[in-house]
Amino acid sequence: xxxxxxxxxxxxxxxxxxxxxxxxxxxxxxxxxxxxxxxxxxxxxxxxxxxxxxxxxxxxxxxxxxxxxxxxxxxxxxxxxxxxxxxxxxxxxxxxxxxxxxxxxxxxxxxxxxxxxxxxxxxxxxxxxxxxxxxxxxxxxxxxxxxxxxxxxxxxxxxxxxxxxxxxxxxxxxxxxxxxxxxxxxxxxxxxxxxxxxxxxxxxxxxxxxxxxxxxxxxxxxxxxxxxxxxxxxxxxxxxxxxxxxxxxxxxxxxxxxxxxxxxxxxxxxxxxxxxxxxxxxxxxxxxxxxxxxxxxxxxxxxxxxxxxxxxxxxxxxxxxxxxxxxxxxxxxxxxxxxxxxxxxxxxxxxxxxxxxxxxxxxxxxxxxxxxxxxxxxxxxxxxxxxxxxxxxxxxxxxxxxxxxxxxxxxxxxxxxxxxxxxxxxxxxxxxxxxxxxxxxxxxxxxxxxxxxxxxxxxxxxxx
Numbered sequence: 001x002x003x004x005x006x007x008x009x010x011x012x013x014x015x016x017x018x019x020x021x022x023x024x025x026x027x028x029x030x031x032x033x034x035x036x037x038x039x040x041x042x043x044x045x046x047x048x049x050x051x052x053x054x055x056x057x058x059x060x061x062x063x064x065x066x067x068x069x070x071x072x073x074x075x076x077x078x079x080x081x082x083x084x085x086x087x088x089x090x091x092x093x094x095x096x097x098x099x100x101x102x103x104x105x106x107x108x109x110x111x112x113x114x115x116x117x118x119x120x121x122x123x124x125x126x127x128x129x130x131x132x133x134x135x136x137x138x139x140x141x142x143x144x145x146x147x148x149x150x151x152x153x154x155x156x157x158x159x160x161x162x163x164x165x166x167x168x169x170x171x172x173x174x175x176x177x178x179x180x181x182x183x184x185x186x187x188x189x190x191x192x193x194x195x196x197x198x199x200x201x202x203x204x205x206x207x208x209x210x211x212x213x214x215x216x217x218x219x220x221x222x223x224x225x226x227x228x229x230x231x232x233x234x235x236x237x238x239x240x241x242x243x244x245x246x247x248x249x250x251x252x253x254x255x256x257x258x259x260x261x262x263x264x265x266x267x268x269x270x271x272x273x274x275x276x277x278x279x280x281x282x283x284x285x286x287x288x289x290x291x292x293x294x295x296x297x298x299x300x301x302x303x304x305x306x307x308x309x310x311x312x313x314x315x316x317x318x319x320x321x322x323x324x325x326x327x328x329x330x331x332x333x334x335x336x337x338x339x340x341x342x343x344x345x346x347x348x349x350x351x352x353x354x355x356x357x358x359x360x361x362x363x364x365x366x367x368x369x370x371x372x373x374x375x376x377x378x379x380x381x382x383x384x385x386x387x388x389x390x391x392x393x394x395x396x397x398x399x400x401x402x403x404x405x406x407x408x409x410x411x412x413x414x415x416x417x418x419x420x421x422x423x424x425x426x427x428x429x430x431x432x433x434x435x436x437x438x439x440x441x442x443x444x445x446x447x448x449x450x451x452x453x454x455x456x457x458x459x460x461x462x463x464x
Contacts, residue, residue, distance in 0.1 A: 003132045005110065005132055006137045007032045009032075009141065010142070011146055014043070014044065015042075016063070019042055019064055020360040023065060023099065024367070031367065034111075035111045038114065049173075050155070052175075055086040056278040059084065061356070063420070121135060121141055122134075143345070149334055161303060168323065174324075175199060178322045179205060183210075185210075186211070186326055187323065189218050190276060192330060194284065197212060214296060219265055219388075220263070220277055222282065225262055226279050228422070230435050231438050234439055240260075240262060243257055244445075244456075251271055273387065274387070295310070298310050333384060339362055339375070347362040354421075361415070368411075382397045382398045382401065383397070389456070392456045396450050396454045396457060399450050
């Protein structure tokens with residue numbers, strides 16, 4: 001006979017989304033929750049991340065609402081002195097272990113690790129094949145799909161190109177083991193690739209010993225502008241909205257944001273088409289610009305011992321070269337769908353970026369007792385940015401959505417106390433002149449900025 005567990009919610013996925021949702025739901029209700037995950041512990045993709053990875057944003061913006069990751073500490077030395085700390089992989093995994101222990105200690109949460117949901121509330125152990133049935137407590141158990149926008153990990157994803165038997169191709173996780181190779185070819189345009197190159201250069205690798213296969217040019221955010229300090233973050237939002245309000249084209253908008261110190265690009269002679277916009281330190285930018293052998297021939301079709309075949313041609317590799325695969329689509333471009341549907345809840349980002357905040361907000365609103373139509377009105381999901389148009393849509397929808405949920409006094413009070421909220425202004429900071437000035441600029445420029453971002457997302461030209 002299968003084991004039976006009673007729960008109000010079955011959360012599929014113990015990564016950042018599932019944990020943030022569960023934490024907020026349990027804090028705001030009497031719900032009982034069963035979480036199921038194929039991994040042996042909470043933390044999702046962090047359990048399989050490359051060893052030198054760090055958050056690209058401040059630790060405070062990541063994790064669960066009840067427990068601040070990193071304690072809000074500021075770095076006191078190194079190239080990011082004065083900026084908030086960014087947790088590494090091991091710190092994040094330990095954090096999620098502690099969060100889970102607290103949730104389990106409440107007596108209302110249980111994790112079925114090393115297991116998969118096979119449908120209809122049935123969970124199967126990957127090790128033993130034994131089945132657990134999750135049934136409702138005085139009603140049906142509600143399914144929560146916390147995997148809809150799960151990150152893709154290069155070491156766990158299939159390669160999208162052929163690899164010859166004589167080629168030496170490794171996932172980014174293995175980079176520390178091959179960093180002494182005579183030559184390294186790094187595949188990818190996003191954060192993983194930039195992390196890999198910064199890691200190599202930090203170990204003293206000669207920039208001339210690196211080939212960077214960069215199919216697209218990326219826009220990135222200056223990390224110094226995306227900080228928990230309200231005057232810093234809100235001033236960035238005000239600058240963004242002011243620039244958007246007067247933007248003629250998307251390319252010109254991003255150039256204006258670059259001049260305003262918000263956006264960064266590696267090669268200022270080229271116009272980027274990629275706008276996932278992770279944060280980047282200017283010290284990292286200086287290192288990346290030192291790599292001169294950049295290949296812009298599209299995506300790789302096949303890897304060989306002495307060459308890479310790409311969509312636009314062939315690039316030779318020196319003897320002994322190692323190819324490091326950083327090309328997985330870390331943030332899958334899946335369309336926003338209603339969070340609340342009859343058969344499931346699907347947490348998604350609710351503002352521009354900051355997925356942990358969105359998942360926590362969904363959990364809090366779920367515990368508020370509102371009906372599903374009202375909850376969907378309050379929590380309209382936003383897309384992830386990839387192209388410039390998608391970035392504009394993400395920011396327009398996110399800004400508009402923030403205005404909707406902040407109009408509800410109970411939600412606004414919860415958001416104001418939530419460290420995951422990048423716009424949070426603590427009571428002790430509300431009287432600061434720089435904070436008031438930044439808020440005034442956001443209010444002044446947001447209406448026109450949002451309207452123009454809407455138009456740019458539809459590729460409309462400025463009226464004559």
